[in-house]
Amino acid sequence: MDLIDRLYQKIKEDPLSPKMLIVPSYSQGHQLLERICERFGSVFNVEVETLQGMVHANTAFELSRRKMRFLEDEQAFWVIRQLMLHQAEADPHSYITHKSMVNPGVVRKVHQSLVELRMAGVRSGEIHPNDFSNESKGWYLQQLLDRYETYLQEQALTDFAGLAEYCTPTADNTRFLLLQPAGWSRMEWDLIEKIAGSQLDIIHFEEPFYSHARFSNNRLMMFRAAGSLAEVREGFRRMIAEPEPLDQMEIMLSDYERYVSVLYSQAEASGVPCTFSNGLPISYCTAGKAALAILAWIKEGFPVARLTEMLRSGCLQIADHQASAVDWIRLLEQSGIGWGRHRYAGILDSRQRMGDGQQELGMKLHEVLQGWFDKLPEGSGWRPDLLLEWLGDFVEKHVPLHSSDDQNVKTAIQAWSTRLSGIRVGSMTPEWAVRYVTEILNGIRIRVDATPKPGAVHVTSIHNGGFSGRYRTWIVGMDERTWSMPIMQDPLLLDEERAAVSKHLQLVREQSKQFRNVRDARLSLICGELWLSYASYDPGERESRSPAFEMLQIMRLQSGDDTQDFSALERVLGQPYSVMDVLHPEERRSTYDEIDVWAQYLRDSSGTRDGWKAVSHAYPALAQGYLGQVNRQDERLSVYDGWLSTNKAGSDGILGQQAISVSQLEKYAACGLQYYFYSVLRLRPKEIPVFDRARWLQADERGTLLHHIYRLYLEEVTEFGTKPPQHDRRKLYRIVDQALDDAAKSIPAPSPHVQKKECEEIRRDAEVFYRNEEGKTEEPCYFELELGTPEGEPMELTLPEGMRVKLKGFVDRVDRIGPHEYRIIDYKTGNMKKYASAEYFSGGTQLQHALYSIAVEQWLHLTGKDIEARVTEAEYSFPTVRGRGEYVRRKQDRREELGDIISKLLDSMNQGLFIPAKDVKTCTWCKYQSVCGSHAEWMGNKRGAAVNAAVLGSLREVEEID
Ligand code: SF4
Structure with a gap:
């Protein structure tokens, strides 16, 4: 029976x-x-x-x-947490201190131990600290249990153990x-x-399944696969190939949490309906996604990117009859908020920052977000119950609740909020409140179908399964580690301590044995057909897995041969199946998605075949990409290297009608391809400020701030360049403080500590600048000089040999260094590596000093400021700690070469040549790296190839100039 x-x-x-x-x-x-x-x-x-x-x-x-009330287990967790805090306050040197108990894992362990003591009927008075390996642990548990008992008594509460x-x-x-x-x-x-x-x-129950005589009558099938995804896919292939209805199948997952998401995604992809006895995590519905994402938004310091991601995925809606999700995304991305609670209000509320077209929308968004922020605590006054209440409100108002799963998530969050509202939860930092609430959300399940349904495969955990009586059972994940239920000692109640405290406290090893016995006996309920499988490799942990011993036992039982060992099992299991399986050509396979269709195509009786032709036919974009790669690696220069044969880019922006931009010309000399992407195709990476806990000012913001400080100071001490400087350190420091204050108002810092550190760095840079200036005899006379006509048009320059170019730009500073003799200065806030003193034009990548020298000289003449002016020197100055206050000066005595370089660069451009950088180091900080890959390296061979000599001639000549 x-x-x-x-x-x-x-x-x-x-x-x-x-x-x-x-x-x-x-x-x-x-x-x-x-x-x-x-x-x-x-x-x-x-x-x-x-x-x-x-x-x-x-x-x-x-x-x-x-008049007693029942204390639920989840509520008891928070009561115990509070009591642990009291105990840590009462005894700062107790076994678990205030600091170590902030971790939810520690609180959970203590909660579990107290529940076990209560369920064993142990009272605090029966605990003797000397029964513990560590007496202070014994004291701690004894006192905490005492506090808990007192609390229950005083509050007229009882937990489950007390119900007896x-x-x-x-x-x-x-x-x-x-x-x-x-x-x-x-x-x-x-x-x-x-x-x-x-x-x-x-x-x-009966005997364990693996030694049960009747169990051996079941039809058995076993296989293994190279990973959990491959295992599930192989099972689905077999399931779909079988003629029996799907609702005759029960799938038991040895590790439910590890396998359920893989199984769900395969079921969705293949259209196999499934019921899940333990449900799915909430991230499988819109409301769950939104709740987890908004918690991540809080935890990460309120980054705009999280909100735009939520808007894009449709799990956040900001109701407005005029604006769509796209409008909100654009507004947020263009706002420059980036991250930070206070930046939202500061920027959305500011007419100046939002620009004319966005003001109204900005105000609306400000109102919505302010509503959120007003209800979120600040500092360390956060509480999980309040955060849950906030979250429930957020989901209700801002998440589109399309399905019953969404409604269930909303209800579950609100139920948790109510459950915790009756007890004192205690305040904490935002990080910990978010962590606790995230843990709670991760425990909520949707789509729980405890019992099997007609028409659907039933998926259970190994602890819930075996009751359905379905004809076919597939046990997934039967590897040795998962199946053996390893014994994990409880560090708070070790087995020897349990034995000493009470004979009613179960030993962990006994518990584990009992669970295994009942599981194995329960599985003997299975009758019909049994599939066993496991993943022989865990890609997450990068290690191989062995089959469970019970798998071998079942094989022995079936074959009636007790002498079979693991090597026999290995032979039966054969080669592991893979995600795209081509290793089992002998099997007639059913295909249930395009990966399988491809696998079947690529497999023939002799093994695998080259499927490139078919792949390139099916995916023309892939074929085009492949062709590009082959051509880039070929010796001959082609359109795939940026040689357009004719200048489709045109020469606009360089000469002729448009004004020349020196930086663009230098960019072209450094990397033609970068110039082409940036200036011709106008491709720009999306610039969204990102939250960096360790950074206040970005490199460009810092550079602008230092330029601003140096300019204000020199304007003040030279009376706008009309007098020799009267240096005064206090004036500089006042300007620095004011500039830092202004910056702090518009760019909030991630923390006062980071802000203070960066302010100090800027003060040190200013000190380097001051020391440099102190000893100088030159007279600074123009600052941020705009090169242009009085009407604001670009200047027209005449270069030696008569070449004429239009030019616009700013010169950081001009110093008078002698009678009618000048030096232009360009501040650099990085290091000097790029500006070797032996170089002059540096392969065409440093033209600015020469062009600006001519431009300033002509400007002084034209404006009548100094009709005899000569700019004889140009300087790259590094007035920061990083630049060690050094400078590189270039005597302006190579003007004849300048025209030649510019004309060669333009000539090269007119040939449609926009090739990758000569120096691969240029790619290190380039934003187009993901497009280019190793293109610059491959260009090395092409540059030297004779076949390309004619077309590369002009460019190579410029590159050779020092
Ligand atoms: S990655 Fe290198 S080759 Fe490509 S555009 Fe940037 S600098 Fe040029």
């Missing part, structure tokens, strides 16, 4: 008396009853209950009569049929015995 027969016998024994079937979950009980009905016809007078349900029903009246006091024996002739439980505590046995008394029958 199997379990179903025995259970039926018990029900039939006294047909008129009521029966209560006590099982770990309602779904298991209902599945058992269904199987009885299938086999024997209908049964009556049987009710399914869990121990918890039965005890609550039994004690509800008595609790209410004595309020239980009353059943008053009728109900018979209690208890399905053999695993790892029950003393209090659980006490509770059931008090209620059921002599009317209790325990229904035991």
Whole structure:
């Protein structure tokens, strides 16, 4: 007789008396009853209950009569956390200090130990600290349990362990049929015995499945795969190929959390309907995604990128009849907010920052966000219950709730908020509040279908499975590590401490053994066809996995050969299946997605075949990319290297009607391709400020600030260049402080510490600048000089040899160094590496000093400021700590070469030549790296190839100039 027969016998024994079937979950009980009905016809007078349900029903009246309330386990967690805080305050040197208990994992462990002590019936007075390997741990647990007992008493509360006091024996002739439980505590046995008394029958499982004679009649199929995805895919292939209906299949996951997402995605992709006994994480519905994403937004310092991502994925809606999600995304991305709670208000509210077209929308968004921020605490006043309340409100107002899953998530969040509102949760930092709430959300499940449904594959955990009675069962993840349930000692209650504290405290090794025994016995319920599989490799941990010993046992049982060992099992399992399986050409396979179709195409009886032709035919863009790569690696220069043959870019922007931009010309000399992407195609990476906890000012913001400071100072001490400088350090420091204050108003810092550190760095840079200036005899006379006509048009320059160019730009500073003799200065806030003193034009990448020298000289003449002016020197100055206050000067005595260089560069451009950089180091900080890959390296060979000599001639000549 199997379990179903025995259970039926018990029900039939006294047909008129009521029966209560006590099982770990309602779904298991209902599945058992269904199987009885299938086999024997209908049964009556049987009710399914869990121990918890039965005890609550039994004690509800008595609790209410004595005005007691029940403390749920999740609430007890927060009570214990508070008591741990009190204990840490009362004794700063206690076993768990204030600092170490902020971690939710530590609190969870303590909570679990206290529950175990309570469920073993241990009172605080029975704990002797010297029973512990570490006495202070014993003291700690004893005192904490004492606090907990006192708290329950004072608050007129009871937890589950305390309910034994309020239980009353059943008053009728109900018979209690208890399905053999695993790892029950003393209090659980006490509770059931008090209620059921002599009317209790325990229904035991049978032998473990792997030694059960009847179990060997099942049809067996085993396979292994190279990873969990490959394992699930192989199972789906087999399942779809079978003629039996899908709802004859139960899939049991040895590690539910690890496999369920893989299984769900494969089921969705293949259209196989599934029910999930333990449900799915909330991230599989819009409301869950939104709740987790908004918590991440808070945790990461409110980055705009999170909000735009949410808007884009449709899990955030900001209701407005005029603006769509695209409008909000554009507004946020263009606002320059980047991140930071206070930047939203500061920028969205500012007419100046938002620009004319965006003001109205900015104000609306400001109103919405202010509503969020107003309800979020600041500093360390955060509380998980308040955050949950906020989150519930957020989901209700700003998340499109399309499905019942979304509604369930909203309800679950609100239920948690209510559950915690009745108890004191205590305040904490935002990081910890977010972490606690994220843990709570991760525990919520959607799409829970505890019982199988017609038309759908039923997916269960190994602890819930085996009850469905379906013809086919597939156990997934049967590797040794997952299946063996490794014994993990509880550091707070080691086995020897448990034994010493109370004989009723279960030892971890005993618990584990009991769970395994019950699991293995329960699986003997399976009858029909059994599939076993495991992943022989874990890509996450990069290690191989072995099959579980039970797999071998089942094989022995089936074959009747006890001498078979793991090598025999290996032979039966054969080669592991892979995601795109081409290793089993002998098998006739069903295909359920395009990966499989490709695999089948690429496999033939002789093994695999080259499928490039078919792939390139199916994916023309891929073929085009491949062609590009082949051409880039070829010796001959081609359009794939940026040689357009004719200048499709035109010469606009360089000469002729348009003004020349020196920086663009230099950029072309450094890398033609970069110039082409930037100036011709106008490709720009999206510039969205990102939150960096360790950084206040970006490099360009810092450079602008230093330029601004140096300019203001020199203007002040030279009276706008009209007098020799009268240096005064206090003036400089006042200007620095003012500039830093202004910067702090418009660019909030991630923390005062980071801001202070960077302010100090800027003060040190200013000090370097001051020391440099102090000893100089030259007279600074123009600052941020704009090169242009009085009408604001670009200047027209005449270069030696008559070449004429239009030019615009700014010169940082001009110093008078002698009678009618000048030096132009360009401040650099980086280091000097690029500006070797031996170089002059540096292959055409440093033209600015020469062009600006001519321009300033002509400007002085034209404006009449100094009609005899000569700019004889140009200087790159490095007035920062990083630049060590050094400078590089270039005597302006090579003007004849300048025209030649510019004309060669233009000539090269006019040939349509926009090739990658000569110096691969240029690519290091280039924003187009992802487009180019190793293109600059491959160009090395082409530059030297004779076949390209004619077209590269002009450019190479410029590159050779020092
Ligand atoms: S990655 Fe290198 S080759 Fe490509 S555009 Fe940038 S600098 Fe030029």
